[in-house]
Amino acid sequence: MIWNGEAYVAMNELDFLKFHWPEEGGIMWMDCLAIPAGAENVEEAHAFINYILRPEVAAQMVNEWGYGTANREALKLLDEKTRNNPVIFPPAEVMKKSDYQDDVGEAIVTYEKYWNKLKSGN
DSSP, X not given: OOOHHHHHHHHHHOTTOXXXXXXXXXXXXXXXXXXXXXXXXXXXXXHHHHHHTSHHHHHHHHHHHOOOOOOHHHHHHSOHHHHTOTTTSOOHHHHHHOEEOOOOGGGHHHHHHHHHHHHHTO
């Protein structure tokens, strides 16, 4: 398993790699830009968010890292091959079968336990 953006970067470095969406669909997610209540640098946070939402910057991020964007103006700046890349923008039939990653609640303790065991080799 690998995130699609990571696969995109790897495939650009090693052209023999291929990415396939599972028949059952995949795990979907979306990133969120938020400014926490009580943040000290609110003006700078707004400036950063405004910067990365610029169409040319958002398009550059897609081209560089292979994660999709919902920025309509940025999509217009992408070449057709990139706009139609199923690694970056999953086809509708994949999206219909896929689920959004959700908060796992208290199960996070179990996930973290086994993730740390895996990382440590125990």
